[in-house]
Amino acid sequence: MKRMIKLLFASLVALCFTACAIVIDGEEKTTSKKVESTGNIGLSISTLNNPFFVTLVEGAKKAAADMKLQLTVVDAGDDVAKQASDIEDLVSKNVSVLIVNAVDSDALTSAVKVALSKGVKVIAVDRAINGVDVDCQIASDNVAGAEMATQYIVDKLGEGVVTAELQGTLGSSAAIDRGKGFHNIADKKLKVAASQTANFNRAEGMSVMENMLQARGNIAAVFAANDEMALGAVEASSGAGKKVMVVGFDATDDAIAAIKAGRMAATIAQQPALIGETAVKTASEIVNGKTVEKNIPVKVTLVTAENAGK
């Protein structure tokens, strides 16, 4: 008996050395068997513990119900490992289109590659998925948002006023797009006195704005690429005893309160429900065999004292 087991074990080891190989998920040369299209849609959301994403899911669910599509939503709870498992589960469920809102842009590459290799179409929403070529990317239109905010300065103070820009963390996509939107309008209609980064940070926004006011006392308006920096700029200008029109981005609770109190002029709100709705509509177009745009920007809205808190 012992000899039999030894023999079996030895032959197994021999087999392993001669006839075995290791393949890495998502790197196989031949694509896996494609599954038949079910027309079902899966949505993997980063977290349902944040009102922004809860609203996004609600928008997606409403659109799916209106179009009588089957939508399965899974919640990763901000855990990348859970999200990788969630995506595998959705692929097991034979979804035709996978809508992914990544917890971390860099951590989903292999899970998404495997899904794509099985013929599942992938839409990234709100956050990009790095290292893979997804079928469609849907996010808020940061360029249009910044244009809107800048246009608001023009509308309120007139053309040619002296304006400063507080840029976001250099190199981040939000900073690049929002800066681009600002310059699209400002370079033609405003006098840009200074453009400096404050890294999306309130304290930095305050000190950068203080320095700008020291150097250029005649600044009449500021565009900040997010509300945190905008609120810093509000503190700096009121500290310096100057009346400066401050426009931000993101519509955070603090910013809306500041707008209501008349300390800040305006901010830009993303529309999570519309993002969810757009994602499901795009998914249904893909299911019906239509080709879709690689990048779909979603409209944003301007929040001012008139509509703040609605």
Added chain:
Amino acid sequence: MKKENKNIGAFLSEYGVFIALAILVVIISAISPEFRQPGNFLNLLRQASFNGLIAFGMTCVILSGGIDLSVGSTFALSAIVCAEMIGHGVPVIVAVPVALLVGVALGLISGLLVTKGRLQPFIATLITMTAYRGLAMILTDGKPISRLAESSGDSLLFKAMGKGNFIFTFAPDFKIPIPIIILVVVFAIMYFVLKHTVFGRRLYATGSNAKCAALTGVNINRVKMSVYAVSGFLSALAGLIMISRVDSAQPIMGSGYELDAIAAVALGGTSMNGGRGRIAGTIAGVLIIAVLNNGLNILGVTSYYQSVVKALVILVAVLSDRKR
């Protein structure tokens, strides 16, 4: 300790968790054709391997009469040490063993607090859990370390740990994910150690009555140090598989994993007071949790309800497994 009465109660207490697992699989398979595909079972087993490895270590600690709350933090901290090393160009062949040793060292610190520090295991590992999580945050500045496969020079060893599949060249479609193989190997070792070695007997003796064990010549401090070291090692191993799989290490990874591991051990019929339990029960407990996570996702149950359903199933399984 052995059960003499062969009535239904004893049968349930012996096999309750396996019956619960079977019932669960049958029910979800009946409702969902997607769940019962073979590919999904492999998928599910791979998902179970992380909690499985951690729960094996947890089983040892609980058998010794302790508990280890630091597993999730150890999982993260060892994985981050590995990721940092890879990021700084240390070869994977060095980084992986070093990270596993870090896991052992982190476990030994918990063990020292319990034995030499005479702290209750709950408190001792609550301290290490908090400290290790903080260290993970400090090492990474709170940010994820990404694109590890790239920094490792596309190392096959690194990628294989989490993303690899074992195949026979004559049947390339039959793929066994490497994490499942690791899980099975560790299970076999643990089963052997607990059942057939002196250390296994000392461990049960320490857990059922530490004073008696000490009087019969068992060095209970050494047993306790060993179980925390094993727990640290297996948590680190699970962490390394995880960063290979998602190609990124986050400082917050593994938070809450101690609860899933404890739930699996409890489901498996191991007594929380120590001294009684089996590693086979733990694997069944791990599978119940994995089937629930995967099955409820596939059935499309809203995540808010998933937690409640999970709690109910664990409650029912634990009640049915109770010693009469």
